[in-house]
Each structure stands twice: as C-alpha cells, then as structure tokens.
Amino acid sequence: MTDHWLPPPELRQPRPRKVVRSRRFFREQAIFVALCVGVAAALLGTTTYTKLREQALSLRGVTVEGRVIGQTEQSARRTNFESISYEFITLTGEAVSSWDNVARSYFDQLSRGSRVSIVYDPLDPSLSSVRYPRMEETFFPHRSFRFSGGIAAGLLALCVFSILLSHRLYLKEKQLLEQGAAVQANIINIRWHSFLGQTWATIKYRLREDGAQQLPREGSISAPSAEALDKAVQSILSNPTALIDSTDRKRCILYPTEFDKATVLPST
Incomplete structure (x- = not known):
C-alpha cells in the first residue's frame, strides 16, 4: 500500500x-417494462380476437360435417390441447381446409379420416371451428379473459414490483x-x-x-x-x-x- x-x-x-x-438502469427498466407490457397486450389481444371470432360463429355459424386430414405429431404434442387439420364442404359446395385446437381427451378419439362437427361463418368460410361435447368446459375458459386477464394482471404486477425493487437498489x-x-x-x-x-x-x-x-x-x-x-x-x-x-x-x-x-x- x-x-x-x-x-x-x-x-x-x-x-x-x-x-x-x-444508462444501464434505464435500459434494463425499459426492456423489462416492454416485455411485460408486450406479453400482457398479446394475451389480451389474442383473447379479444378469439372472443370476436367465437361471437361471429355463434351469431352466423352454420354447422356441417367435416373430416380430419392431419394431427399433431406424437413428438410435438402438448399437455392439454392438440391441433388437428380438417376439411369440409360449405352449403354452396366450396371445399375449405383449416385447423383448430381441441382438448386432449377428444383428440385421442380421432384419427385421419374421422368425422367431426364443424361450424363456419357463411360470410367468411375460412372462419371455422371444431365442435365437440363439453368443449366449452374444457377449452373456452383457457381462452377467456378470466384466464389471460389474470396472467396479464400478474405480469403487470410483477413489472411494478421489479421497478420498485430496482429503485430501492x-x-x-x-x-x-x-x-x-x-x-x-x-x-x-x-x-x-x-x-x-x-x-x-x-x-x-x-x-x-x-x-x-x-x-x-x-x-x-x-x-x-x-x-x-x-x-x-x-x-x-x-x-x-x-x-x-x-x-x-x-x-x-x-x-x-x-x-x-x-x-x-x-x-x-
């Protein structure tokens, strides 16, 4: 010394x-706030889109029979919901292909060629969805404001807590x-x-x-x-x-x- x-x-x-x-303090704050707000907005935006989509199908939807033409591969399967692709013929004779997520319990009953109930919008046949027993109980709560709104609120609360903690440090x-x-x-x-x-x-x-x-x-x-x-x-x-x-x-x-x-x- x-x-x-x-x-x-x-x-x-x-x-x-x-x-x-x-500068690092401001940069970290801006990045974290942007991430939290962005994810929260995406959750609520997706839910809003889904609500409007389901509302259109409920008001104008026509039910027809379709068939499964594809399913999620075994290695890519998720826990609660799986994707299937399907095709159907509209009342005007137009062939339409689309996809939707269904509950795992219903997915396990299907295979390529299985018949499924399809509801579609006559004004926009590309807007369609699979209908099956108890789907409202198993699927819609996960796409509702109760679900995504709670997550969004939690993210924003975490954002506020992080800002306060960072300010204290x-x-x-x-x-x-x-x-x-x-x-x-x-x-x-x-x-x-x-x-x-x-x-x-x-x-x-x-x-x-x-x-x-x-x-x-x-x-x-x-x-x-x-x-x-x-x-x-x-x-x-x-x-x-x-x-x-x-x-x-x-x-x-x-x-x-x-x-x-x-x-x-x-x-x-």
Whole structure:
C-alpha cells in the first residue's frame, strides 16, 4: 500500500457527490417494462380476437360435417390441447381446409379420416371451428379473459414490483456513491460465473484498514455481457477502490468506473 494512493478522480470531489441513474438502469427498466407490457397486450389481444371470432360463429355459424386430414405429431404434442387439420364442404359446395385446437381427451378419439362437427361463418368460410361435447368446459375458459386477464394482471404486477425493487437498489447504491468514504482495497481473488446467459464475478478483497487476521470481504459485480464484465473488472483492478458507509463500516462496495444502477458524475 502506498501513501500517495488516490481514488478515481470522480470520487475526489466533495461529498455529497453528484449521482444519477446509470444508462444501464434505464435500459434494463425499459426492456423489462416492454416485455411485460408486450406479453400482457398479446394475451389480451389474442383473447379479444378469439372472443370476436367465437361471437361471429355463434351469431352466423352454420354447422356441417367435416373430416380430419392431419394431427399433431406424437413428438410435438402438448399437455392439454392438440391441433388437428380438417376439411369440409360449405352449403354452396366450396371445399375449405383449416385447423383448430381441441382438448386432449377428444383428440385421442380421432384419427385421419374421422368425422367431426364443424361450424363456419357463411360470410367468411375460412372462419371455422371444431365442435365437440363439453368443449366449452374444457377449452373456452383457457381462452377467456378470466384466464389471460389474470396472467396479464400478474405480469403487470410483477413489472411494478421489479421497478420498485430496482429503485430501492438504486437508492442504496446512490447513498454509498454520494456519501461513502473512498479507501484503497487489496484484491485477493476473482471468480467468474455464467448462468443462463448472465455473467457476474465474485471478488474477495481487503481494505487498507483491515488487519491480516480479518476475514476477506466479498462483493460481486454483474454485467449484461462478458465483454462489459471484463471491462468493469479491469476498472477495479486498475485502481482497487472501495466505498464505505460512514454509519456502518461493514457495509461497503468495490467501485468500478461504470457502476450498476447509479453512477457518479465527474466534477466540473
């Protein structure tokens, strides 16, 4: 340890330092919100389309007999519903082919050539559906607003919870970056991790004021890519610096140039 050690320039300005939300914070928030809102909108949009489709068939539908011409392959079968393709002849003599999902219990009774009941819209014969016993009990609840609306509401609630949790983490980081005392650190060990596309590093270190008998401290740093993580780790190694909470000396963080959710503005 050298006596002339200095922390990074942005940490030398008088406290409280100027701290703002990082670009990564805004980017992660925007991506997560877009995903949640997009999936929720897709669920409700699909349900709305299905409702309008079924309403048209209920009001104008004509029932005819059709036959199965294809089924889901064994290796691609799902748990509750399976797809079948079918063909039928309209009352005007037009041959129409289409497909629909049916309950697994009904699907198991069918094979190629099986006769099925088809209802279609005379104004648009491409709009058709298979009818079978108890289909309303087994199928329609899964395409109703009760089902998709509940999932959509859950996604939006998860989105709000994530935003609040991320904001709380930002405030904790902001407090250390604003008020934390910058001290020299000694890096002992770095371990790299990767799981499901996420990368992070666990770093063991000691502070200048820690004695050799004290157990090393441990921190972690994450990044959206291996390249970004390597850049952050190199930033730490170039000038190992920790920020300590003056009200709780046990609470500290290693400081990379580009921090996670909050970042220190350079002094002007």
